[in-house]
Amino acid sequence: MKRKAYILMMQSLMILSAVITCGLVLFLVIYVLVKGLPNITWEMLSGKPSYLSQTIGILPDILNTLYIIIAALVVVIPLGAGAAVYLTEYAQNRKIISLIEYAAETLSGIPSIIYGLVGMLFFCSFLNMQTSLLAGALTLVIMNLPTVMRTTQESLKTVPQSYREGGFGLGAGKWRVIRTVVLPGCIDGIITGCILSVGRILGESAALLFTAGFAHALNGFFEGLGSAGATLTVALYVYAKERGEFGVAFAIAAILMMLTLLIDLLAALVGKYFKKRRSL
């Protein structure tokens, strides 16, 4: 009897918890979309904020987000993939390997507000970049380094050793084997790393507040990188917390929510596609 009660209790606790988790997600997604979607208008998407006509436009914020994503990915991918190649292909000293891996773990545990502070001190003040998208992007590079490194490393491990030996057997040097055999084999890890990084950059706000700032000017790519600008998340924060414009905030939240869903879907599809291709 006591046994039955125990089983029943544990089972109901499990189901209850799973229902709570799913309920939370459903509530968040539906609430944000219902409150946000009606507020999205073409005027808002295509314009910039203007004090004269009292309108709010988020085009500059969308472009800033795009610029920051592009700039951060361009830098982080070679760095992260290179570090992963070093760890799996070159490194022999156990101590150096564990030091690098420990450093990567530490980096992924550091809160984004600390990245923001150090980014402000190092990129904005010390390297004299001022508050700019470039400084924000470089701060995000450090944040996303462990992610790209880990996904690349995992896919490097799945490249069979015999491929490398085949390359060496044909007389190719180490670099040639890496360039022609190993790197093409780990493209899936790099793409997964990209998708995860994009998701993280899209959602990041604390690290950008003091590095990229909150201006809403409409700029081209290179001009934009040199000047301050708010990404979508930072704009959401400013509109909600400092200006009390909840309609705009929810519209941005709905856009972010849809992008998050899209990225999730994309990551799952890419994972599936490469798994299938690998098993062929």
Next chain:
Amino acid sequence: MRSRNDFKENFIHGIFFILGLITVGCVLLITVYLVISGIPAIRRIGLLKFLFGKTWKSTAQQPQFGILPFILTSVYGTAGAILLGVPVGFFTAVYLAKMAPPAIKSIVSSAVSLLAGIPSVVYGLVGMLVLVPAIRRIFHIPDGSSLLAAVIVLAVMILPSIVNVSITALEAVPKEYEDASFALGATPTETYFKVSVPAAKSGIAAAVVLGVGRAIGEAMAVMMVSGNAPNMPRLFESVRFLTTAVASEMSYSSGLQQQALFSIALVLLLFIMMINVTLNFFLKKGTDEK
């Protein structure tokens, strides 16, 4: 020819070596910068006065820089989030790893990964407009922006880390353990809770520690729901965390005030480092046991 090739290979090896060390460089950069910019204020204010002072009046005529309220708020807030989030996350993880039919498992897992992907400002926005008014109405207090609101938001935000890490640990439990328990006449539920969970306890502990790290480091969502007044922590009062203390004054601070903010960040980094060491301890223990 030979030596030119060797030179090229060595050169490329060198480049990759530098790329490999870049993570180490970044960790050093962050630590060194925070220590250098965090120490001066602590020295001017005095370590004990800084850590255990109960009043924070950074812009007053006679400024006082005591961060005990922030430290305690961060500790209490994190503890509260763990208290709420861990049971839900734990039972969800056991259900997903062991009991759930494949279709339900894939639905709930994608829900959890979506939860991890939602930007923290979105949590903050929903918290501001749903949770804060609800708390005000239910508990009849003038302002719902409080420690309680922050605790609830944090509990939701750490859920995905706890679920995912626990699932990994539970799925790594050798099937023989469970088979032996079945053979002795235990039902599936009994087996999973009395055999699988104890076998995965290091991994589950790691999940909790990871949750602690996430909760203590979160800034934006907490800033939007916690009210931001530097009070000593009380459940229904406006409070300020270590993270939000840095974020809320940074944009207009200067001089000693700004240096004190760097010192707060340094304290936060020390907390995170301690959490990292604990996390590694549990993770290592988990792999040693196998």
